[in-house]
Amino acid sequence: MNISLSFVSPYPPTYCRASISSPPTQRPPPPRHPPSRPPPPSFATSTIPNPNSTSKPSDLACSLHCPHFQSCSGCTHEFNLHRPAVVDEAAEFFKNFGVSDFTFDSCNLWGWRCRAKLAVRGSSTEPLIGLYQEGTHAVVDIPDCKAHHPNINAAGELLKKGITQLNVEPYDEDAGTGELRYVQMAVTTYNTSIPQSKRYEHGKVQITLVWNSRSESSPSFQKLEALANFLWRNGGPGCDFHLVHSVWANFQTSTNNIIFGNRWKHLLGEKDFWEHIGGIDTSLDPYSFGQANTRAFDSLLRKLQKYVPYGSSISDLYGGAGIIGLSLAATRKCRSVKCIEINKESKPSFQRTISRLPNYVDSNISWHHADASVDPLSWLVGSDVVVVDPPRKGLDESVLGALQSLSSTKHDIEASNSTMLKIKDEKRPWILRAREASIHIQSKTAFGDSGTLPQTIIYISCGWDSFKEDCKALLSTKAWYLDKAHGFNFFPGTQSIEVLAVFRRGARATLKKNKSVKKKKKKLV
Numbered sequence: 307m308n309i310s311l312s313f314v315s316p317y318p319p320t321y322c323r324a325s326i327s328s329p330p331t332q333r334p335p336p337p338r339h340p341p342s343r344p345p346p347p348s349f350a351t352s353t354i355p356n357p358n359s360t361s362k363p364s365d366l367a368c369s370l371h372c373p374h375f376q377s378c379s380g381c382t383h384e385f386n387l388h389r390p391a392v393v394d395e396a397a398e399f400f401k402n403f404g405v406s407d408f409t410f411d412s413c414n415l416w417g418w419r420c421r422a423k424l425a426v427r428g429s430s431t432e433p434l435i436g437l438y439q440e441g442t443h444a445v446v447d448i449p450d451c452k453a454h455h456p457n458i459n460a461a462g463e464l465l466k467k468g469i470t471q472l473n474v475e476p477y478d479e480d481a482g483t484g485e486l487r488y489v490q491m492a493v494t495t496y497n498t499s500i501p502q503s504k505r506y507e508h509g510k511v512q513i514t515l516v517w518n519s520r521s522e523s524s525p526s527f528q529k530l531e532a533l534a535n536f537l538w539r540n541g542g543p544g545c546d547f548h549l550v551h552s553v554w555a556n557f558q559t560s561t562n563n564i565i566f567g568n569r570w571k572h573l574l575g576e577k578d579f580w581e582h583i584g585g586i587d588t589s590l591d592p593y594s595f596g597q598a599n600t601r602a603f604d605s606l607l608r609k610l611q612k613y614v615p616y617g618s619s620i621s622d623l624y625g626g627a628g629i630i631g632l633s634l635a636a637t638r639k640c641r642s643v644k645c646i647e648i649n650k651e652s653k654p655s656f657q658r659t660i661s662r663l664p665n666y667v668d669s670n671i672s673w674h675h676a677d678a679s680v681d682p683l684s685w686l687v688g689s690d691v692v693v694v695d696p697p698r699k700g701l702d703e704s705v706l707g708a709l710q711s712l713s714s715t716k717h718d719i720e721a722s723n724s725t726m727l728k729i730k731d732e733k734r735p736w737i738l739r740a741r742e743a744s745i746h747i748q749s750k751t752a753f754g755d756s757g758t759l760p761q762t763i764i765y766i767s768c769g770w771d772s773f774k775e776d777c778k779a780l781l782s783t784k785a786w787y788l789d790k791a792h793g794f795n796f797f798p799g800t801q802s803i804e805v806l807a808v809f810r811r812g813a814r815a816t817l818k819k820n821k822s823v824k825k826k827k828k829k830l831v
Contacts, residue, residue, distance in 0.1 A: 368415060370799055372452040379440040380453060381799030387415045390801050392770060393793060399774060400791040403781060404814060410803070411609075412795035413601040419453045420493040420509065421598040423565055424462070426469075426476045426486045433469045433476050435462045435489065443479055453799055455493045460549055461511040461541065465489060468536040474529060477518055485526050486533075487558060488516035488565050490592060494551055495600065496580040506601075510551035512579050513537060514592045521557050521569055530555055534573040542575065552576050554592050566593065578658060583607060584633030589658035593651050594627050599796045606794050606806055607633050610764060613790065613808045614638045614691050621689040621760070622646065623678040623705065624696050627655035630766070631693065635669045641749070642670040646678045646685055653744055660747060673745040682708040692760040700772030710783045712759050712811065763809040768796070773805055780809060787814040 368388040375384050383390070393410045400408045427445040428434035436448035449459060449466075469476065469486065477484035493509040500508060517530050534553040541550035552575030558567030570593055579590050581600060584607030590596045597603040611634060614620070618640050622631035625645030635643045645656065656673045678685060679702035686692055686708060694701060701709075763786065767773035780786050790808040 370452055371416075372799075373450055374436075374446060374448045377439060378437050378446045378448050378451070380437050380448070380451070382801060383799065387798040388412050388795070390795070390803065392801050392803055396770070396791075396793055396803060396805070400788065403777070403788045405788055405791045408791045408793065410793040410795065411602075411605055412798065413599070413605060415795075415798045416452045417455050418599050418601065418798060419451075419458065420455050420495075420600045421491070421596055422454060422458055423488060423490045424448075425488055427478075428476050430469055430473045430475055433466050435466060455509055456507075457493055457509050457511050457549060458491045461491050461513060461537075462489075464537060464541050464549065465513070467540075468533050472529060472532050472536060474533055482561055483518075485518050485529060486515060487518050490514040490516070490556075490565075492579065492590075492592065492596065493600075494579055494581050496582055496587070508548075511541075511549060512551045512554065512575075512592060514554040514556055516556045516558050516565060516567075518559060519557055520559055522555070522571055524557075531573070538574045550575060551579065556592075580662075583629060584611070585637045586629075586633050586659065586664075587662040588627070588629050588632070589655045589662075590627060591651065591655050594655045595649070595652070597796070602794050602796045602804070606766070606792075606804060609792055610634075610693075610766070610806055611637045613762065613764060614640075617641055618690040619688060619758070620644065621685050621692045623682070623685060623692065623694045624648075625652075625673070625693075626695070627652040628659060628673055630695060632656075632659055632663065632671070634693075635671055636664055636667050639667075640669050642688075643672070644685065644689070645673045646676050647673065648675070648677045650675045650744075657745060660745070668749050668751050669747075670749045671745075671747040675744045678702065679704045683711075686712070686760055688758060689760050690758060691762045691764060693764045693766070695766040696772075698769035698772065700767070700769055700776045706776060706779055709760075709763060709780060710785065712785055759811075761811045765805070765807045765809065767805040767807070768802070770803060770805065773807070777807065784813065786811055789814075 368386055370381060370384045370387060372378075372381065372384075375381055389410065389412075396410075397408045400406075424435050425438065425445045426433060426435055428447075434445045434447040436446045436451075438444065439446050448454075449462060451459060468474070474486050475484040477487040490513075492512045492514075494512065495505045495509040497505050497508060497510075515530065515533065517526070519526055519530075521527075522530075534555070537550055537553055542548065553573045555571045555573055556566050557569040557571075558565070560567065570591075579592070581588050581590065583600065583604045607630065610630070614634055616639050618634075618638060619642045620631055620634055620640050622628070622634075622643065622645045625631055625647045626649070628643075628645040628647075631643040631645045634640055653673060653675065660671065682702075682705045692709070694705070696702070696705075700706075763780070765773070765776070767776075777788065781788060786809040788807065789810045790806075792806045794804040794806065796802065796804040
């Protein structure tokens with residue numbers, strides 16, 4: 307039995323780049339109420355406004371227009387999505403530290419979220435799929451979320467039909483009963499068979515069903531398989547609109563607030579999930595961390611790459627699945643890239659991404675399953691550029707201390723040699739094990755070992771408050787100065803911004819005005 311679904315995009319992809327003095331103009335979204343039987347999602351094309359425009363957009367032009375606003379905890383403000391109030395604070399902050407050309411970039415203001423974790427509650431006849439209401443554990447159903455990629459909403463509609471038809475019981479937190487607890491939906495726009503301009507609207511959804519059992523040996527697993535088959539049969543490649551990329555299961559019985567358990571199983575569809583970001587093909591497992599706003603992340607990576615000199619050696623702390631480090635290896639022809647990540651589950655994704663790097667990449671590439679906060683100086687030595695992308699709480703105290711301690715004086719070589727001797731004399735087995743690369747790809751070119759210390763820090767932050775504290779701490783030692791800063795609108799509808807900041811070693815160069823001496827020309831008689 308095939309089920310007919312309504313797929314609609316109630317908002318076009320909209321791009322803007324805001325200058326500090328004047329916000330850009332935006333096109334208003336189309337009406338909120340689409341016809342009952344629209345075709346598959348279609349994204350209108352919009353022009354990028356002039357970042358230097360002096361015209362101010364109307365409140366409606368950049369407003370959320372979401373029926374779930376205020377009841378749902380996802381978005382915190384309804385107007386001026388293109389420019390949250392925190393942008394002005396950020397501009398003033400950076401200006402105080404010598405950066406007067408701070409920029410703020412936006413991509414999609416609606417339909418930007420390509421990764422969502424949603425609670426499943428209610429009943430089999432009236433399932434609720436959405437987020438908790440602020441300060442409660444009452445789930446708000448959000449079928450028309452304006453932040454979601456339209457195909458996430460379409461997949462949610464399909465899942466509800468499956469829950470109802472198969473009598474799947476949503477989870478009851480109070481009783482600890484029920485079958486389906488949560489669903490994670492991730493959109494991949496990777497599809498080389500269609501033009502690039504069409505790939506976003508044709509994104510396919512990887513669906514992970516978080517099932518209330520210990521494993522596939524539980525009695526309810528047959529119902530889980532039936533639900534997965536329903537999703538594939540009605541949203542897979544045999545349908546008029548291919549919506550579902552794959553179906554996974556996660557098994558979780560804990561009564562705490564942790565969404566995922568430790569056991570995962572691929573059920574149907576493609577096992578590997580690919581995306582093209584930062585100039586490379588990247589792989590992400592459903593249990594790996596991935597940015598929700600794919601387009602904004604790609605924009606950040608393209609900007610970041612400009613600040614890394616060709617042929618650099620990179621240390622990528624808090625490196626995850628290595629997307630940042632590997633994109634630099636490919637686009638900046640780095641001598642070496644070290645990725646340090648505490649989550650061992652990121653290793654398979656890193657391995658698959660390496661397998662698709664362009665043939666011209668000739669770098670020493672390694673991935674280390676290690677805690678960057680333990681003996682952080684050992685990860686810094688030998689690097690020209692250190693990239694840090696910490697969690698919302700900011701840098702670990704030990705990492706911040708190691709960066710602060712790097713000298714900016716002529717004694718660099720002596721300090722570096724002293725550090726190298728300490729590293730070589732290290733005998734603690736847990737430290738030595740961490741330094742051994744879990745994955746190592748040797749360069750074809752023989753690069754000598756370098757004892758250099760980083761000249762550049764590239765700090766990517768998702769926590770504005772913690773970044774401000776880390777920034778002030780780094781600058782307080784006078785070993786670093788702030789060179790550039792950019793903001794990115796990763797979460798339109800909230801007061802969150804993603805920050806890309808570039809620190810350089812030493813003191814900021816002062817510009818001296820050259821006095822031009824006018825010489826009188828002698829007239830030849």
